[in-house]
Amino acid sequence: DVKVTQSSRYLVKRTGEKVFLECVQDMDHENMFWYRQDPGLGLRLIYFSYDVKMKEKGDIPEGYSVSREKKERFSLILESASTNQTSMYLCASSYTGGISSYNSPLHFGNGTRLTVT
């Protein structure tokens, strides 16, 4: 089975801190994604990457950046955390075919719940 591992289950950070959320997948998937999940708002795409060192903005990139130096690892960076970034962050991966295609489902990690105080 595909395994997408997010390094932290819970994080508590202070306003203004630089925050790194790490994600690793073990299936040699080309595509990796960061979503944010908030009650009543569903899943919103922050950034995605379809190759090493490649990245594209999703629907809500403001206040975030990403890094993909190795194929299996995709990091989400909050340059200066703010309270409105308190949320559940989900990493996902898929194999080639784009963000998602009929034969290339998203495989999600179990999420990192970030609280910014």
Next chain:
Amino acid sequence: QQQVKQSPQSLIVQKGGIPIINCAYENTAFDYFPWYQQFPGKGPALLIAIRPDVSEKKEGRFTISFNKSAKQFSLHIMDSQPGDSATYFCAAGGQRGSGGSNYKLTFGKGTLLTVNP
């Protein structure tokens, strides 16, 4: 704007009932319609998906009905069980403007299903 509207926000049924979750989309370029299931503390996982060239797809107790002309699709769960209690997300995917094979997967806001014993 590429939106996927999902209803209801929450749903409670008795064991054996047939919950129905509905989604509507706007963009006729969408060509892939998956449903994801999320249990508490876990990331979403692909449940079932359909392409617009068919009107129905069944996998076990789960059925997607698709109405291309109305731009609507729905998930039906036959003989629902307490173990089906979860959050369900519909999504729609399609070619993302120019630039190759990348697809944009847009999620609905989710439906919290509770199946009482």
